[in-house]
Amino acid sequence: DTEVTQTPKHLVMGMTNKKSLKCEQHMGHRAMYWYKQKAKKPPELMFVYSYEKLSINESVPSRFSPECPNSSLLNLHLHALQPEDSALYLCASSQAYRFEQYFGPGTRLTVT
């Protein structure tokens, strides 16, 4: 089973809202990732968790706040977003760094 699940599938939020994206995997992977993908572009890395600890923050604005409650779950908390943050947010996991990454279906976020 190589499934990564993400909820919700779609999310519309205003600039003053607080919302969260959720990601789950049950493959025993110890590295988990958040990506942002704009239309017709490749995914851009945002955060990396390794063994439930934040390893990399790719200079992401503080209005995005990641959280890894346990080895299977990854959250992305959103607050005071801007319209330009509208994108497809993808979660991925891998056995460890440098192994192939498995992606979830993504959350389509629209900020109004």
Place this chain on the structure above:
Amino acid sequence: GDSVTQMEGPVTLSEEAFLTINCTYTATGYPSLFWYVQYPGEGLQLLLKATKADDKGSNKGFEATYRKETTSFHLEKGSVQVSDSAVYFCALSPLEGSNYKLTFGKGTLLTVNP
């Protein structure tokens, strides 16, 4: 730094045509190489991978061979179907150093007409 260059799209083919999507890379050491596919409205799916020189990755009729001498990992399929219409991303992951980032090419949109 590491980089991946893949052929510009879009690519439009008729069903049962032969497909080649070119991918070349620049990296230090010996990276792992991947092809990902993204169907409309979906996330990325790992299509195939190769971890060392001369490895051939294959899946669902697609193939790619890790060519160290030409730093290439071209994607091929002998007979495409309408259902293969998607965006294809070539990517690399370094095996050495602290840069663990998955570096993607810009993507190639493939449209297969019946």
